[in-house]
Amino acid sequence: MPKVTMTVNGMAVSGEVEGRTLLSDFLRDDLGLTGTHVGCDTSQCGACVVHLDGAPVKACSVFALDAEGAKVTTIEGMANPDGSLGVIQKAFQDHHGLQCGFCTPGMVMSAAALLKENRKPTEAEIRAYLDGNICRCTGYHNIVKAVLAASGQDVSRIAAE
Amino acid sequence: MYAFEFARPRTIAEAVKALKRDEALALGGGQTLIPTLKNRLASPSVLVSLTGIAEMKGVCRTDDGMVAVGGGTPHAVVAREARKLYPALAALAGGIGDPAVRSRGTIGGSLANNDPAACYPAAVLASGATIVTNRRKIPADKFFRGMFSTALAEGEIIIEVRFPVPRKASYQKFRQPASRFALTGVFVARFDDGVRVAVTGASEGGVYRWKEAEKALTAAFRPSAVEGLKVSPKGMIGDLHGTPEYRANLVRVLTARAVAAA
Structure with missing residues (x-):
């Protein structure tokens, strides 16, 4: 082979x-x-x-x-060298951006790709970028919120779900 | 997936040679071909990946003012690198599939496959682009031969696509949200000597030029110019996503929108 x-x-x-x-x-x-x-x-x-x-x-x-x-x-x-959660992973945890967690690895990797090319994406840009990542649990709101938080932006204007 | 041998040539010459082998098949970005292989709808003995060929990647302006896109250039790269050179083409590339698909899928692969709902064929046909292969130069008007059919011969590779840049252009896509292909898409390109309109996603014959609209828009380039035109549902695609009548209506609506946005 x-x-x-x-x-x-x-x-x-x-x-x-x-x-x-x-x-x-x-x-x-x-x-x-x-x-x-x-x-x-x-x-x-x-x-x-x-x-x-x-x-x-x-x-x-x-x-x-x-x-x-x-x-x-x-x-x-994606974790920090000491094994603790990376910024995006931590934001997913803090903002309940996952339920069953199956889609989460893909969501985190897509979010990381987005934040690399667009450091401060808008909510609409985040939703558009995650187009190819399907989640059947969360309804996406908290995922979007987590990505927004990971980019260091205020998430208080997004309603809690 | 059936088993096959995998070849990853580094030059066009090596790829051409590898494709001469019995039942060899070229692999672009694989975003259509890999799912096809998984479904056992293709069974090549050798899969020749074109992703390792550096000379087939990138976007540049040629000496004669055209925009040249390497056949192995992924959509994401066209979306980024053609932004200033040909904004409507860059916008089209940036709207194909989703970000992960755009990282892999290539213009050459899209054109060679000629899916009747793909976006790139509309840009190529409306721009009057030239498809450069390892053997010849094929004008867009002679390249598309109906659904999933092109002028490419066996083993022929799309090296580059050369686009004349229109004065104004826009691609309007009515997106099928699950597949992200065009339920119908219209590319309008206005050149100094006339307007070209190409429609994808609508016809059972694949991408085509809407000549009546071209004539009307060459006379007066405004959305209302196509309002009175009739599009026949005959020969249009009918499936669970839309009837032939629905698609026929979209052709006119999207053409008007493209003119307004150009």
Whole structure:
């Protein structure tokens, strides 16, 4: 089987994969990084969003071999070095931006991608950017609130749900 | 997914060679092809990924004033890099799918697939762009051959798309919210020598030029110019999202909106 080498959360990793092995499968099954969730496996739900060379991608719709030499960041790479929650993760916790938590890894990764290109997004910009991330529990309000809070903006004007 | 061998060439020449193998298939960003493979609707023996070819990526202005987009350029990059060079094209690219899809999906992949509801074909046809492949240059008017069908031969790769930049342009998309494709989309481009109007998402024949509107808008470039025009529902797509009549009406409404926004 062909070998693939990439950097995941700052660590050099490699493994033998099939041509058809998806990045999501490589991360979960070969590396044991099960924080990347596979919800739909049809690139609709966004639970599997990771960063590939800095850009958000649905890991279920990228082949592992296409990530050869790339830098990948998963939800496991979002915590602070001491293991405490990162800013976006903490905001999700503080503002109840999750219920069952299944979509949360993808939500956090998409939010991180947004805040990298737009440090102070408006509520509408946050909603538009999270278009490809589906949550069946929260009704989104608290997720939007969490992202707004993570960007250091006032969230008091958004009604509590 | 059926098993296949995966090739990731680094140059166009290597990719062309790899695609000569038996039952080889080119892979762009994979946002359509990977779901297709998962459903076992395609079974290549070799999948030739074009994502590692640096010479096929990026946006620039050519010496003759056109905007050239590399065939392997993801939508997100076009949305960013074409913003000043061709704002209507950048806006269209920034409205395809969702952010994660835009990171991967490419203009070449979209055009080669020619989904009848894809956005890019409308921009290419309305702009009168040229599709540059590893073998030849194909004018937009000769490229699209109906739903999921193009002038591309087997193993032919879209290297670059060259867009003449209109004086004014706008793409108006009535979004199908679940798929994020165009339920119907209209790209209007006003050049010094006339107006071109391309419609996607509506016709069973895929993207097409609405010549009557082009004539009316060339005579008078204002939304009211298309008000009196009739669009026949015959040959329009009918599905659970909209009837042929509904789509026919959208064609006129979106054209007027595009003219107003241009």
